[in-house]
Amino acid sequence: MANDPQTCPICEFSSDAETDVYTHLLTSHRKRAITETLLEVRPAHAPQR
Numbered sequence: 001m002a003n004d005p006q007t008c009p010i011c012e013f014s015s016d017a018e019t020d021v022y023t024h025l026l027t028s029h030r031k032r033a034i035t036e037t038l039l040e041v042r043p044a045h046a047p048q049r
Contacts, residue, residue, distance in 0.1 A: 009037050010037050
């Protein structure tokens with residue numbers, strides 16, 4: 001059974017391996033872009049750290 005492709009939440013990158021997407025995020029996007037994307041998708045009721 002094949003895995004569903006994993007995709008980058010910021011761009012069009014996709015891969016069958018989750019680790020490939022993880023590495024892509026670490027090497028292809030700035031921290032600011034990742035943070036902004038996370039804050040956009042975080043529910044308003046999520047606890048603050």
